Amino acid sequence: xxxxxxxxxxxxxxxxxxxxxxxxxxxxxxxxxxxxxxxxxxxxxxxxxxxxxxxxxxxxxxxxxxxxxxxxxxxxxxxxxxxxxxxxxxxxxxxxxxxxxxxxxxxxxxxxxxxxxxxxxxxxxxxxxxxxxxxxxxxxxxxxxxxxxxxxxxxxxxxxxxxxxxxxxxxxxxxxxxxxxxxxxxxxxxxxxxxxxxxxxxxxxxxxxxxxxxxxxxxxxxxxxxxxxxxxxxxxxxxxxxxxxxxxxxxxxxxxxxxxxxxxxxxxxxxxxxxxxxxxxxxxxxxxxxxxxxxxxxxxxxxxxxxxxxxxxxxxxxxxxxxxxxxxxxxxxxxxxxxxxxxxxxxxxxxxxxxxxxxxxxxxxxxxxxxxxxxxxxxxxxxxxxxxxxxxxxxxxxxxxxxxxxxxxxxxxxxxxxxxxxxxxxxxxxxxxxxxxxxxxxxxxxxxxxxxxxxxxxxxxxxxxxxxxxxxxxxxxxxxxxxxxxxxxxxxxxxxxxx
Amino acid sequence: xxxxxxxxxxxxxxxxxxxxxxxxxxxxxxxxxxxxxxxxxxxxxxxxxxxxxxxxxxxxxxxxxxxxxxxxxxxxxxxxxxxxxxxxxxxxxxxxxxxxxxxxxxxxxxxxxxxxxxxxxxxxxxxxxxxxxxxxxxxxxxxxxxxxxxxxxxxxxxxxxxxxxxxxxxxxxxxxxxxxxxxxxxxxxxxxxxxxxxxxxxxxxxxxxxxxxxxxxxxxxxxxxxxxxxxxxxxxxxxxxxxxxxxxxxxxxxxxxxxxxxxxxxxxxxxxxxxxxxxxxxxxxxxxxxxxxxxxxxxxxxxxxxxxxxxxxxxxxxxxxxxxxxxxxxxxxxxxxxxxxxxxxxxxxxxxxxxx
Numbered sequence: 001x002x003x004x005x006x007x008x009x010x011x012x013x014x015x016x017x018x019x020x021x022x023x024x025x026x027x028x029x030x031x032x033x034x035x036x037x038x039x040x041x042x043x044x045x046x047x048x049x050x051x052x053x054x055x056x057x058x059x060x061x062x063x064x065x066x067x068x069x070x071x072x073x074x075x076x077x078x079x080x081x082x083x084x085x086x087x088x089x090x091x092x093x094x095x096x097x098x099x100x101x102x103x104x105x106x107x108x109x110x111x112x113x114x115x116x117x118x119x120x121x122x123x124x125x126x127x128x129x130x131x132x133x134x135x136x137x138x139x140x141x142x143x144x145x146x147x148x149x150x151x152x153x154x155x156x157x158x159x160x161x162x163x164x165x166x167x168x169x170x171x172x173x174x175x176x177x178x179x180x181x182x183x184x185x186x187x188x189x190x191x192x193x194x195x196x197x198x199x200x201x202x203x204x205x206x207x208x209x210x211x212x213x214x215x216x217x218x219x220x221x222x223x224x225x226x227x228x229x230x231x232x233x234x235x236x237x238x239x240x241x242x243x244x245x246x247x248x249x250x251x252x253x254x255x256x257x258x259x260x261x262x263x264x265x266x267x268x269x270x271x272x273x274x275x276x277x278x279x280x281x282x283x284x285x286x287x288x289x290x291x292x293x294x295x296x297x298x299x300x301x302x303x304x305x306x307x308x309x310x311x312x313x314x315x316x317x318x319x320x321x322x323x324x325x326x327x328x329x330x331x332x333x334x335x336x337x338x339x340x341x342x343x344x345x346x347x348x349x350x351x352x353x354x355x356x357x358x359x360x361x362x363x364x365x366x367x368x369x370x371x372x373x374x375x376x377x378x379x380x381x382x383x384x385x386x387x388x389x390x391x392x393x394x395x396x397x398x399x400x401x402x403x404x405x406x407x408x409x410x411x412x413x414x415x416x417x418x419x420x421x422x423x424x425x426x427x428x429x430x431x432x433x434x435x436x437x438x439x440x441x442x443x444x445x446x447x448x449x450x451x452x453x454x455x456x457x458x459x460x461x462x463x464x465x466x467x468x469x470x471x472x473x474x475x476x477x478x479x480x481x482x483x484x485x486x487x488x489x490x491x492x493x494x495x496x497x498x499x
Numbered sequence: 500x501x502x503x504x505x506x507x508x509x510x511x512x513x514x515x516x517x518x519x520x521x522x523x524x525x526x527x528x529x530x531x532x533x534x535x536x537x538x539x540x541x542x543x544x545x546x547x548x549x550x551x552x553x554x555x556x557x558x559x560x561x562x563x564x565x566x567x568x569x570x571x572x573x574x575x576x577x578x579x580x581x582x583x584x585x586x587x588x589x590x591x592x593x594x595x596x597x598x599x600x601x602x603x604x605x606x607x608x609x610x611x612x613x614x615x616x617x618x619x620x621x622x623x624x625x626x627x628x629x630x631x632x633x634x635x636x637x638x639x640x641x642x643x644x645x646x647x648x649x650x651x652x653x654x655x656x657x658x659x660x661x662x663x664x665x666x667x668x669x670x671x672x673x674x675x676x677x678x679x680x681x682x683x684x685x686x687x688x689x690x691x692x693x694x695x696x697x698x699x700x701x702x703x704x705x706x707x708x709x710x711x712x713x714x715x716x717x718x719x720x721x722x723x724x725x726x727x728x729x730x731x732x733x734x735x736x737x738x739x740x741x742x743x744x745x746x747x748x749x750x751x752x753x754x755x756x757x758x759x760x761x762x763x764x765x766x767x768x769x770x771x772x773x774x775x776x777x778x779x780x781x782x783x784x785x786x787x788x789x790x791x792x793x794x795x796x797x798x799x800x801x802x803x804x805x806x807x808x809x810x811x812x813x814x815x816x817x818x819x820x821x822x823x824x825x826x827x828x829x830x831x832x833x834x835x836x837x838x839x840x841x842x843x844x845x846x847x848x849x850x851x852x853x854x855x
Contacts, residue, residue: 017505017848303735325738334736342732347844348725355722356737367719 004067006031006188007052007157012061014047021047023213024061029157029205034179034189036199036220038232039209040430042400045192048209049159052190053085054078084150085159088166090142094135094266098145101134106152113152120148125178135266138495139288140171147178158182159190164198168288169458169491176202194232194431196225208232238435240442240463248466249279252419252450253332254313258306260299262474268292270299273476275469277419277450282441284461284468285454285476286490289424292474293454294337297423300452301334302327315418328357331418335409337427337454339401343408346397350389351378353396354411361415377414385410386436402429409437419450426460438464458487472496504845514843519789519800522836529835530828539820547814548828552806558813560695562805564767567697568593568759570704570801572783574711575755577792579748581715582724583731586634586749588649589756590780591656592627596757597764598660599626601679601771603686605668610683619686620703620761627757628750630656635749639742645749657776664773679771688766700762704801707755712794724748756780782808785833791840804829 005028014022022044029035039045050056052063054072062069065081072078075085092101098117099110106113114130121127126144134142143163150158160179164172179189179202193199199206200220208216208231216231229237258273270292277283287293298304299312306312306320313319314330324334336343344353351374355363363373378392385406389399396404405425412420422441426434441451442464454471455461461468462482470477470493477493527549531541552558572589579586586592600619603612612618633652637643664677673680688698715721727734727744734741759779764771786804790797811825 301736302738303732323738323740324736328738336736338732341730342736345726345730345733347729352722355719356726356733359719364719368713368717369719369722 005029005064006066008064009048009052010062010064012048012051012058012063014044014051014056014058016047020212022051022058023211025209025212025214027207027214029188029190031156031188032183032186033205034183034191034203036203036206037190037192037209038194038196038199038206038220038228040194040233041402041428042430043209043232044212045209046161047212049085049161049190049192052078053083053159079153079155082154082156083159084153084155084157086143086146086150086161086163088161088163090146092134092142092145095133097131097133098128098137099130101145102130102149102152105149116152117148120151124151124181125174126151139166139290140168140174140495143167143175144178151182155187157188157190159192161192162194163191164193164195165456166288168494169487170495172198196228196232196237199228200225210234233431238432240435240438248281249448250316251276251278251313252315253277253300253421253452255300256310256313258296258299258311260295260304260307262295263304268295268474270295270474275452275476277452279418279448279450280445281467282445282451282453282465283479284465284482285452285471286458286461286468287456287471287494289456291471293423293471295474296471297334297336297421297454300421301332301336328415329360333357333412333415333417333420335405335412335420335422335425337424339404339408340397344396344404347395349393349395350382350387350399350407351375351392353407354378354381354392356411358411358415381407381410381414384414385440386433401427402433405429406433406437409440413440413444417449419452420444421452421454423454425453425455426457434460458490462487470494503848504841505848514839515791518839518842519791519796519803519836521839521842522789522832523803525835525839526828526832529831530824533824533827534820537821537824539818539824544814544818544820547818547820548807548810548825550810551813551817552809557695558809560692560697561809562802563691563697563701564695565805565808566801567701567704567766568763568779569783569786569804570798571700571707571759571762572752572756572780573786573790573797573801574704574707574794575752576783577787577790577794577797578711578715578721578724579752580787581728581792582744582748583728584745584748585646586631586649586752587646587784588631588634588651588653588780589752589783590776590778591649591653592630592753592756593760593763593780594653594656594660594776595630596623596627596760597771597775598656598663598760599623599757600761601668601682601764604682605679605771608680608683610685615683615685616688616765619765620758623757623759623761624754625757627755627760628753630757631749631753632746635746638745638749645745649749653780660771660773660776664771668771670770677773681770682765686765687769688762696767698762698766700759700766703758703762705798707758708794708798711797715794720747756783782829785829789833789836807832 007029009025009027012022012025025048037045051058054075054077099114102113103110117130126148128141128144163175183189191203203220206218206220207214210232226236255273255275258270260270262269268291299306302322302324309318309320311320314327314332317330319327319330340346354377355374358377361377363370375392382389387407388403425437445451465482467479467481469479470490472493473496527545534541534544552562576586576589600623603615603619634645634648637648638645668679670678670680688700691697691701723739724744727739763775768775782804786801787797790800807829814820814825815822
């Protein structure tokens with residue numbers, strides 16, 4: 001019915017130890033088509049792309065390119081045939097400029113490359129200054145550099161791994177325009193995502209993965225989001241019932257003119273940040289990572305001390321100069337965005353990881369550890385927060401990101417904090433777990449806790465927050481009431497267009 | 500075909516015990532080749548190295564004598580190593596401990612000082628601690644690497660020792676030898692058994708081991724140190740004070756080394772000599788790592804390394820093995836152990852490529 005496929009995968013399987021990452025996957029990609037690979041975190045999308053791009057080799061099955069069976073030993077084999085890939089995490093050197101970065105992969109004189117970069121930019125709407133230093137570029141611009149670098153190799157198939165997860169709404173639209181132009185020029189595009197609306201807006205074919213296997217092959221334009229969700233997660237998209245009936249109480253966390261110089265060239269200086277967080281309130285901090293989120297979180301948690309003690313106030317007390325433990329004693333708890341190595345010690349058991357912040361919950365007697373209390377606490381956390389693990393003795397490092405996040409969040413919630421900071425609560429967490437996490441936060445608000453959520457996921461903030469601020473280049477916007485604002489307005493603050 | 504390292508769900512207990520055994524076997528195998536290349540009958544060399552120390556009560560007692568300082572120092576160092584505080588200058592702290600302890604018998608050569616031995620041991624421990632604290636101060640105040648500072652302080656300690664023995668503390672009736680007076684009877688540690696040299700310092704080492712075990716495996720302080728070592732960011736996140744961990748690690752390492760130094764002059768030497776610096780402080784680093792930095796493991800590894808010391812001595816004499824070969828043997832043991840150690844957390848999987 002259609003012209004022959006550019007790329008055909010038949011029965012491709014890949015196994016890592018006990019995990020069957022891909023199971024007998026069939027996939028056809030055609031020239032001039034934007035093909036979505038849709039699935040949750042852990043559904044096997046990334047593995048599949050690694051097989052196509054030659055990063056890994058399949059255990060079983062065949063890959064056919066333009067009618068010829070192929071076997072890639074390394075990405076350069078795939079590149080040679082015309083397959084390009086833009087990874088979710090960029091591989092650019094911050095201390096080099098755009099042309100220098102490109103010339104590391106593409107042969108040719110820098111002058112010629114600069115001209116080609118400008119040409120391609122004009123042709124596909126990928127404007128970027130070839131001589132700009134990469135560390136001065138926004139995330140959207142960096143992504144353009146990555147795409148241009150692929151385009152210079154004249155690919156027939158371009159793979160994009162979760163390209164919109166790092167972009168503000170406006171940049172997403174620009175990216176889509178670029179991709180449509182590429183499509184019109186005959187390039188095939190594999191678009192990896194878990195965002196249903198985007199896929200419906202952009203793609204003309206979709207392959208849905210769940211648990212490493214294909215659960216659907218559809219035209220996404222002809223499906224509604226519910227049907228796609230059904231295929232992706234096996235049931236309807238869960239909703240968080242955000243009952244917002246709580247009247248805000250006293251101020252639990254206050255930032256007063258918080259300014260802090262950046263620690264390194266690649267850090268962000270925070271400038272005059274003011275915020276009041278009250279009991280029974282969830283306030284969100286939106287913005288693209290790298291605009292001071294990490295610095296702000298560390299200043300609130302006590303991992304970095306503020307310059308003056310009154311810049312951070314917890315439960316009405318000046319806490320700016322206190323260490324993390326002292327701030328916890330005031331009723332503060334914190335879920336960091338890095339789970340392994342910060343929120344949890346990978347080499348330690350879950351029980352020992354409970355001790356990390358839970359040691360004041362009766363786990364110590366004369367400084368000696370009461371193993372039984374530690375284990376009971378851990379077991380309760382595992383049960384209450386649906387952590388899938390063999391038990392309290394499992395090592396944190398061996399758990400999946402979502403499960404570990406549920407554990408860390410549970411541990412911090414079980415401390416009964418008066419005020420809590422949660423950073424990127426659902427990064428890399430599957431939809432079921434993400435919904436559970438958001439529900440927990442909403443429940444805590446109902447019980448009168450004050451919660452500050454730093455997140456890149458705008459939908460998430462709109463779902464659970466009462467109001468939100470946008471962090472852009474180390475400055476915090478005014479409070480935007482969730483009821484009165486829109487994604488576009490927030491997006492404008494995210495790229496600094498609304499000052 | 501490709502060999503992959505796959506992380507285990509939990510540390511393998513079998514590998515934990517198997518790794519040292521495997522390391523010993525690999526070391527023996529490699530040294531067989533090495534000894535053969537040197538033209539030394541391998542069987543004879545290994546017999547001298549590994550078996551002979553057990554064949555007489557005297558040589559077995561010598562193992563215990565060597566073991567005491569190695570065990571004590573290694574327990575102290577391992578605490579720091581687990582917190583990522585690398586005190587590699589235990590040798591210096593050992594010497595300073597020996598010097599501080601020697602002050603009492605040197606200034607009271609008649610033994611007319613009350614509680615002579617407790618004072619010596621206490622002075623040794625405090626001296627070692629103070630010396631190690633210099634590195635802690637420089638690290639916490641100026642960010643100076645404790646690795647370099649402790650190492651260089653060891654060289655200074657040797658010079659202090661030389662100065663004292665060639666100058667003010669030289670035995671006036673010692674025929675100009677660089678050594679102090681012989682210590683009086685009440686400045687010498689009681690022996691554990693008749694006719695052989697091990698003394699109560701072995702008990703100090705065992706008490707130190709018990710202390711290290713309780714602190715590192717049962718107490719919250721040890722947990723904080725372990726966290727600081729495994730995941731410094733997690734320690735910061737939890738609010739464990741990093742400077743305190745550094746002070747504590749170096750202080751405990753210094754006390755242990757200082758007491759070991761005091762026990763050496765009050766034990767087998769019976770006076771302060773230049774040979775007090777015989778490398779125990781450096782060997783203890785190997786002991787600590789071969790013991791997996793675990794208190795119980797270190798008891799086993801200090802015994803093993805002591806066997807190799809005594810065995811090495813006998814091998815140089817009876818099998819004609821050069822001293823360097825003995826050192827190579829000990830070095831190989833550490834290297835192989837560190838290699839096999841990865842098997843505790845990782846397992847090997849052979850992956851076959853798919854024919855295209």
